[in-house]
Amino acid sequence: MSTDRSLATLLRALQSPSASPDDSGRLLSSATTLLTLLTNPLNLTLLTSHLLTAPAIWSSLSPNSSDIRTSLRVLSSFYNAANHILHREDQPVPNAEGFLAAEGLPREEWIRAVVKGADDKSARWKHLIVLGGLLTGFEAHERQCLPLKLRELLESAIVTAVNLSLEAEEEGSHQDRLTILIVLAHSFDLLSVHEKLKLNAFRLLPVLMSAVYFSKEGLHRGYFLGTMDSDIVQGKQNKFNWSERSASFYQVQHIATGPILSTLGSLSKLTAFCVESVLDTSLVFNVLDDLTAFSRSLSVQWRQNKLSELDASEEELFLAADALERTLPLLWQVLKSAMFSVVIVQSALISRSLRDPRMPRDKLLYVAVSSLRTLRNLYFISSRLGHNSFSQFNFVFNASIDMLTKYPAQLQDFMLEISPKNFGGIPDHPQERCHDLFFLNTAEHVALESSPEQCEQLYLGAAGPYLGMGGDLRLNEIFEAAHSVVLAVFSAPQNFEITTQRLPSYIDTLFQVFPSTLSPRQFRLAIKTLVRTASPPSRIAEAQPLLATTLLEMVRHRALTTASTNPLPPIPSHEDQTQPLSEQATLILAIIDSLPCISLPNLEEWLYLAAESLNSINDDLMKEECKKRYWEVLSNGEMDMVRAELCVHWWHDRGGKNFVTRGIASAAREDKGPFMSGALGEVAKI
Numbered sequence: 001m002s003t004d005r006s007l008a009t010l011l012r013a014l015q016s017p018s019a020s021p022d023d024s025g026r027l028l029s030s031a032t033t034l035l036t037l038l039t040n041p042l043n044l045t046l047l048t049s050h051l052l053t054a055p056a057i058w059s060s061l062s063p064n065s066s067d068i069r070t071s072l073r074v075l076s077s078f079y080n081a082a083n084h085i086l087h088r089e090d091q092p093v094p095n096a097e098g099f100l101a102a103e104g105l106p107r108e109e110w111i112r113a114v115v116k117g118a119d120d121k122s123a124r125w126k127h128l129i130v131l132g133g134l135l136t137g138f139e140a141h142e143r144q145c146l147p148l149k150l151r152e153l154l155e156s157a158i159v160t161a162v163n164l165s166l167e168a169e170e171e172g173s174h175q176d177r178l179t180i181l182i183v184l185a186h187s188f189d190l191l192s193v194h195e196k197l198k199l200n201a202f203r204l205l206p207v208l209m210s211a212v213y214f215s216k217e218g219l220h221r222g223y224f225l226g227t228m229d230s231d232i233v234q235g236k237q238n239k240f241n242w243s244e245r246s247a248s249f250y251q252v253q254h255i256a257t258g259p260i261l262s263t264l265g266s267l268s269k270l271t272a273f274c275v276e277s278v279l280d281t282s283l284v285f286n287v288l289d290d291l292t293a294f295s296r297s298l299s300v301q302w303r304q305n306k307l308s309e310l311d312a313s314e315e316e317l318f319l320a321a322d323a324l325e326r327t328l329p330l331l332w333q334v335l336k337s338a339m340f341s342v343v344i345v346q347s348a349l350i351s352r353s354l355r356d357p358r359m360p361r362d363k364l365l366y367v368a369v370s371s372l373r374t375l376r377n378l379y380f381i382s383s384r385l386g387h388n389s390f391s392q393f394n395f396v397f398n399a400s401i402d403m404l405t406k407y408p409a410q411l412q413d414f415m416l417e418i419s420p421k422n423f424g425g426i427p428d429h430p431q432e433r434c435h436d437l438f439f440l441n442t443a444e445h446v447a448l449e450s451s452p453e454q455c456e457q458l459y460l461g462a463a464g465p466y467l468g469m470g471g472d473l474r475l476n477e478i479f480e481a482a483h484s485v486v487l488a489v490f491s492a493p494q495n496f497e498i499t500t501q502r503l504p505s506y507i508d509t510l511f512q513v514f515p516s517t518l519s520p521r522q523f524r525l526a527i528k529t530l531v532r533t534a535s536p537p538s539r540i541a542e543a544q545p546l547l548a549t550t551l552l553e554m555v556r557h558r559a560l561t562t563a564s565t566n567p568l569p570p571i572p573s574h575e576d577q578t579q580p581l582s583e584q585a586t587l588i589l590a591i592i593d594s595l596p597c598i599s600l601p602n603l604e605e606w607l608y609l610a611a612e613s614l615n616s617i618n619d620d621l622m623k624e625e626c627k628k629r630y631w632e633v634l635s636n637g638e639m640d641m642v643r644a645e646l647c648v649h650w651w652h653d654r655g656g657k658n659f660v661t662r663g664i665a666s667a668a669r670e671d672k673g674p675f676m677s678g679a680l681g682e683v684a685k686i
Contacts (some may be wrong), residue, residue, distance in 0.1 A: 003037050007047060014054035024057045024070070026537050028077045035081040036088070039105060041113035044623045048117020051077070052126045067518050068217065068259050071126075071179040075133045078114070082137025083418075086145055108150055111138075121447040125165040125176040128513035132183035155195045158187055166203040177207050178217060179447035183261050188273075188511070200277035208271045211260060212341065213294040218260040219338050227307050232306045235504060240306065241320035249327050256334050268341040272348035282361055288349060288370050289658050290623065291342055294349075295377035298338065303431055309475040311430045312384055315360060332384070334432045339381040340390070346371055347392040350399045364408055368403035371396055372442070376418060379438045380431055383477070400642070405449040412454055415443065419458055425551060426475070431480060432461045436462065447488040447495075448601060455489045456498050467509055469517075480522050483510075487529040503530070503540075507551065511558070515568050520586040527555060527590040532597035549602055550593055557612055559587035565618060585622040588613045592630050596638040603643060607650050608659065615663035630660055 014434040038044050051057065058070060085107055105113065111134055118127035135154045146154070149151060156193070165180050182439055188196070188420040197538050212218045232244035242249060255261055275287055302308050307328075310318055319328070353359050353367045358361060375382070381566045382393060385430055404411050420427070420436045427433055441461040445449075468480035482536045492500045507530065514523045534540050541548065567580035581589070591610045598606050614630060617623040632646050633639070658664040 001037075003034065004043070006030070007034055007038065008350060010659060011050055014050050014056045017055045017059045018284055018390075020159065025073065027054075027056055029045075030157070031414045032077045032080050032084075035114070036084045039280075040250055041105065041116075042111060044105070044110065045115040045116040048088065048114050049119055049131060051122055052122035052130070057187065067386075068175060068182065069115070071129055071175065072182065072259060075129045075183060078133025079115075079137040082134050086138065086143070095403055097361060098189060107138075108147065111150065111154075112382060115154075118161075118630055123165075123176065124168055125163055125179050125558055127161045128158065128165065128180060128183040131161060132187045135187050135190055140186075155352055156198075157193050159191070159195045159198045162204070163198070163200045164251075164261045166200055166207065174215070174217070178201070178211060178215075178259065181267060181270075182263060185263040185270060186441065190268050196235065196273065197277060199277075200278055200281065201274040202594070205271070205283050206276055212264070212267055212271065215260070217258055219255070219294070219334075221294060222301045222338075224248065224255060225301035226504065228307070228661040229305050231535065235320055239320045240318055240322045240323065240335075244322065244326050249330075252334060255331055257404075260333065261337060264337050264341050268344040268400060269347050271341075275345060275348040276352050277510075279358075280366075281356075283360070284352065285363065285366075287345065288367060290321075291346060291349075292370050292374050295342060295374040297400075299377040299380065299431075300495075301681060308380070308431050309429065309451060313474050322617065326629070332381075335381045339378045342374065343390065343393050343396055346374065348398045350396055353403075354399065361427070362476065362606060364403050365407050368400040368415055371400040372404065372407075372414070372418075375400075380434045383434055383437060385498045398445070401445045405446055408449060408451075411449060412448060412451070415446065415450070415454065415458060420462050424461060426469065434473070436466075437478045437481055440466075440478065440485050444481070444484045444488045447485070448492045448494075452498055453494050455492065455495050459485050459489055460498075460502070476517075479517065480519065483518070483522060487526055490533050491529060493538070499533065500543060501536075503547075511554070514648075515583045515586065520568065520581055523586060524593050527551070530591045531594040535597050536599050546597065549606075552594060552598070552606065552609075555587050555590055556609060559584050559591075559613055560616060563587055579625050580627065581622055582619065584619075585617055585619070585626060588617065588626055589629055592633055595633050596640070596643065600642060600646070602618060603646060604654070607647065607656060611656065611659045616658065627660060650651040664674055 010027065014029055015032075024301075029118060031047060034047060035044065038047065040194075084581065114134065118130045131154060133378060135151075137159060161433055162180055162184060167174060211536045228242065228248040230248075231248045232240055232242045257269065260267065269289075275284055278284065283430050350367065350371060353364060375393070382390070404414060420433070420439060421432065427436065438639070439462060443462070445454055447459060463482035466475060466478050467486070469479050489495055490503060490506075510523070510526055514520075519527075531548045534544065534551065536542075563582070563584035565582045565584050566588070567582055568579075576605055588610070591606070591613060595603070595606060595610060610630065614626045616622065617626060634644075634651065639647055647656075653665070656684040
């Protein structure tokens with residue numbers, strides 16, 4: 001009887017508008033308790049019906065406020081009630097609140113009674129709140145607490161409610177759309193593939209794009225970046241500060257803690273699913289245009305911000321501690337979330353463009369160019385993370401380039417479009433340098449498909465100013481990208497004349513910048529690439545047959561004469577090998593890395609020379625690192641079949657094993673001439 005009286009009191013309170021959100025919160029707390037205690041199914045149905053229509057709950061916010069938080073509070077009530085039902089059935093003893101396990105209805109009967117409360121008196125989108133709360137309450141976190149048939153009924157009811165809600169959507173209403181998205185974001189992973197495919201992607205996809213990227217509750221086109229500039233002021237010690245009390249930081253905080261950003265990962269997966277499953281392909285291209293427009297707006301807004309004038313390496317010098325420790329981390333969290341979301345959707349879009357025969361083939365170029373433009377706009381974010389840390393970013397980037405290289409004329413136009421504006425120089429603004437980095441990284445991948453004229457004038461011209469700038473912390477990454485572009489241009493067969501002309505001067509540059517500014521990893525890669533470029537069957541090897549061995553001899557001579565044996569200091573922003581290596585060890589490793597590229601007639605000679613150089617290292621740890629790499633080159637498949645056979649013979653029959661592991665030269669090695677005709681070798685003497 002006490003629960004019946006409590007129910008009557010609560011129902012009366014729900015019918016009068018609440019004075020404040022706190023009052024509605026207390027009413028929802030009471031409703032959650034009653035949902036777990038009522039034993040009459042009709043009362044459960046009645047309470048659920050009133051919760052979905054009660055003026056005390058749904059009229060508690062002003063018309064200009066976002067009512068999505070009210071929907072979330074009601075969703076939490078049903079979620080918590082479902083959790084309590086599970087807890088009560090699992091524990092036969094009274095819990096801390098005094099509720100006995102014997103109270104209430106059995107689980108299945110309780111669920112059916114609650115679901116009946118989602119009736120015609122309330123809007124369809126409110127039914128989702130009940131259904132989503134029950135499904136997540138019983139099935140989230142892999143609980144699997146529902147019978148299969150009942151779970152299938154709940155899943156089907158959620159999909160039906162979503163589709164009907166989208167069809168009945170009123171123009172200009174935000175609460176219903178946001179509620180649909182948030183509930184679906186929480187329950188999407190719990191739906192079976194069969195039910196997911198029933199979602200009306202044609203209606204759902206535009207709602208998702210609008211809410212996530214363009215609405216005030218979402219990322220709002222990145223406009224929050226533009227409003228920050230006036231709040232970034234110069235303070236003590238001439239350092240700039242962005243106060244956590246500023247209006248712009250409050251706006252960023254509101255976005256970061258809002259329902260859209262809190263579920264952005266799930267919403268992005270849902271958007272990607274809709275992109276892959278929607279039947280109308282025109283919507284896919286609308287999504288592509290929306291992503292490009294959003295990324296462009298985000299880039300423009302960032303450019304108008306004082307923070308964009310600082311390189312990441314300069315922030316500690318010019319920013320106050322409060323900005324570094326409190327406000328900026330939240331801003332970059334929002335920006336990184338935005339970038340991840342865009343790339344996840346792009347990945348689905350690229351995937352569908354490549355595999356779906358319904359996608360028009362003549363649009364592949366447009367997809368590739370638009371995707372690359374979007375990535376370029378977001379490069380000021382992704383460059384901070386390291387591009388290899390996000391596999392989907394690499395997929396979108398590489399797949400877009402592969403699609404673009406099928407159209408040589410359009411490839412040339414696109415590279416001209418994104419080429420450095422300050423051609424032949426280094427721009428002062430970090431965002432322009434970031435765009436230069438994107439251009440160089442793209443040029444590295446397309447050099448093989450580009451004309452010699454474009455490679456020389458555009459790619460090498462853009463890389464030239466950065467080749468000797470590795471000592472500047474702001475330019476380290478662009479410095480290595482520029483060297484990678486040069487190596488890519490030299491490796492392209494059509495650039496034979498360019499390589500012949502420019503290779504000697506580049507080798508000089510390479511030895512000048514190592515080890516002061518060029519990392520050991522990049523130097524080893526450069527030497528190996530140049531040796532491969534100058535070795536058969538390349539045209540350069542025909543014109544200059546001694547070039548590859550001359551380069552290796554230069555490396556070896558430096559390793560044995562002038563190279564330092566002290567461990568190299570780490571270069572900021574690089575993650576090289578854990579074992580610190582000296583200049584000498586790095587030079588010898590470069591020779592070892594190049595062994596698979598050496599021409600067959602010279603290979604055995606350089607197997608000995610590399611082993612001899614290896615044994616000249618005095619530091620035991622560095623020597624072991626070089627031995628380990630030597631064995632990897634011989635055994636892990638880097639050699640082709642003919643070279644591998646020669647290496648096996650050298651290792652076992654020509655004393656290579658003893659020479660590498662123990663530094664003992666074989667008699668066969670010592671017998672190498674020149675000898676006078678008829679002379680006897682050491683092994684033939686008595």
